[in-house]
């Protein structure tokens with residue numbers, strides 16, 4: 001029963017005290033978020049691990065790549081726990097290390113490895129935070145960098161100072177929307193076609209490419225449409241439409257603004273009371289924002305509920321289970337369940353790519 005689970009979580013957390021920290025992503029269910037010591041986006045949460053260096057266990061209520069990033073940034077003696085190992089990210093899974101390596105080899109064959117007269121290498125790999133540690137490691141090892149939805153433009157500027165072009169993965173929409181906002185024409189951002197045989201990507205558009213996009217997408221954000229925006233404007237004249245940059249380009253173009261989860265939160269918090277917002281992002285977050293801001297009218301652009309189904313795989317039962325295990329009982333010794341670790345050889349390179357991102361920020 002929900003009340004029982006709530007109580008189990010409270011008791012376990014109180015017993016463990018400072019030994020545990022619970023992190024909750026913005027897209028998590030309310031019954032999970034209410035127990036979080038920190039709530040935030042993936043990167044804010046990974047950084048939050050550093051503010052509790054004495055916690056032996058970090059329970060990450062989010063998805064797999066986020067727990068990996070927390071493991072990269074936390075101390076060596078801290079165990080990062082993902083309450084349900086089935087909580088993955090379908091977008092992150094759309095770029096695997098083997099396919100990206102194969103693409104990289106083909107691009108190297110096509111463009112060579114020699115820097116141009118300004119010292120810029122042929123291609124810089126850029127991975128969105130929503131990717132496996134292996135891909136972050138790939139970027140670290142190959143002169144590349146990580147970005148989040150709030151710093152993608154700054155990171156691409158960093159990349160263009162060092163490279164003639166960028167290979168951007170896994171999210172095509174974040175890559176396209178960001179490159180477009182930087183003035184790069186659409187014909188100079190072709191999509192890599194992983195299904196063509198070797199050499200099949202030597203299409204003319206690759207000759208003039210500035211950003212080579214991967215085919216990944218977020219199954220939640222790709223649901224938003226231009227028609228939904230038109231309907232919101234009709235039913236709520238004066239509505240402010242804000243969408244996430246993981247939405248398709250026509251949707252971003254039709255919105256008033258676009259930005260990361262954190263941008264959306266700050267925009268709503270700064271608006272004069274009585275504002276109306278139609279938001280194109282995950283429903284749990286939109287509903288929470290609506291509850292936190294009764295002074296505004298806030299609704300989700302998609303009238304059919306669009307939760308992040310993999311984030312939903314963490315529910316209060318899993319949280320209670322991993323916390324109870326950390327406490328242990330007289331019969332059952334304390335145990336760390338569902339620990340997420342990144343192998344040392346990958347971790348060093350992945351940290352390098354994350355550090356480059358931090359160094360690139362103003």
Ligand code: CIZ
Nearest residue numbers: 041042043149260261262
């Ligand atoms: O980075 C995150 O946590 C996600 C999924 C989106 C965002 O904009 O914060």
